Amino acid sequence: MRIATWxxxxxxxxxxxxxxxxxxxxxxxxxxxxxxxxxxxxxxMEVEDAGYxxxxxxxxxxxxxxxxxxxxxxxTTVGLPGFDHEGQSRYIEAVITHGDGGVVRxxxxxxxxxxxxxxxxxxxxxxxxxALTAHxxxxxxxxxxxxxxxxYNIIPENRDVHDPAAWAGDALFxxxxxxxxxxxxxxxxTDALRAVTDDAGxxxxxxxxxGAWQKNKGIRIDHLLxxxxxxxxxxxxxxxxxxxxxxxxxxHVPIYAEFA
DNA sequence: ATGACCTAACTTTTAGGA
Numbered sequence: 001m002r003i004a005t006w007x008x009x010x011x012x013x014x015x016x017x018x019x020x021x022x023x024x025x026x027x028x029x030x031x032x033x034x035x036x037x038x039x040x041x042x043x044x045m046e047v048e049d050a051g052y053x054x055x056x057x058x059x060x061x062x063x064x065x066x067x068x069x070x071x072x073x074x075x076t077t078v079g080l081p082g083f084d085h086e087g088q089s090r091y092i093e094a095v096i097t098h099g100d101g102g103v104v105r106x107x108x109x110x111x112x113x114x115x116x117x118x119x120x121x122x123x124x125x126x127x128x129x130x131a132l133t134a135h136x137x138x139x140x141x142x143x144x145x146x147x148x149x150x151x152y153n154i155i156p157e158n159r160d161v162h163d164p165a166a167w168a169g170d171a172l173f174x175x176x177x178x179x180x181x182x183x184x185x186x187x188x189x190t191d192a193l194r195a196v197t198d199d200a201g202x203x204x205x206x207x208x209x210x211g212a213w214q215k216n217k218g219i220r221i222d223h224l225l226x227x228x229x230x231x232x233x234x235x236x237x238x239x240x241x242x243x244x245x246x247x248x249x250x251x252h253v254p255i256y257a258e259f260a
Numbered sequence: 261a262t263g264a265c266c267t268a269a270c271t272t273t274t275a276g277g278a
Contacts, residue, residue, distance in 0.1 A: 009277085010267060034277085036267070061268050062276070113278055153278075172278065207278065208265035219278080251266080251278080 004256035005031040005149035031108030031149045035064030059089035065108045071098045083131035109150030114171030129180035146227035159200035160220035190231040192224040192257040233259040
């Protein structure tokens with residue numbers, strides 16, 4: 001079972017790389033973020049023809065999340081319970097049944113950026129993280145294999161950024177943001193990548209500007225958080241870095257976790 | 261080079277991203 005997440009930065013602009021990724025990496029489940037289109041504009045036919053079921057929560061111009069699955073999708077939940085999303089499509093969750101009757105619960109998350117930090121945008125980011133943490137705590141009580149995957153817009157630690165000083169005042173790296181991340185993990189979730197490696201310099205995002213990709217000035221902000229039942233089955237994690245060098249790339253690359 | 265991008269939209273400029 002391979003579960004991936006990818007912030008595509010407009011699914012319509014990224015259709016060709018998306019179909020290539022589905023074919024080459026062949027994830028069983030793919031969480032998408034930043035669709036930047038309404039439900040009706042999502043390239044459903046192309047994705048279904050590639051062998052995937054689709055549930056989505058789109059939005060015109062901004063945000064938008066989806067879950068693609070080779071297996072049947074059940075029990076879709078849109079939005080975080082009890083949170084005022086202020087019209088922003090940032091969370092969708094689904095229960096997926098697979099091969100041997102097993103079940104995995106998957107959340108596709110597009111957490112707010114939060115810049116600039118002195119504005120309401122940052123307050124909204126922290127409120128979102130609070131609501132996500134409350135929901136994640138409730139999910140743990142189900143004692144299921146759960147994967148909360150997406151663009152968290154948080155750089156967890158110094159080893160996850162090319163130049164910590166350059167990001168010190170950014171909403172993605174402020175102490176309050178990182179504290180919110182730790183509160184989420186401390187519930188009992190496992191950061192999939194950190195379960196398999198302690199290496200520094202493993203990034204999932206490189207800015208389009210200033211040759212950030214060429215200079216490897218990246219950050220790690222796309223994460224898969226695993227419930228204990230999911231973490232017990234984790235075998236491998238891969239950041240599909242090569243996608244960033246392809247034609248018309250997103251500024252984020254896919255990352256996937258493989259489970260027994 | 262204190263530079264350099266990309267996307268969508270009531271598009272020729274702006275807002276948002278990170």
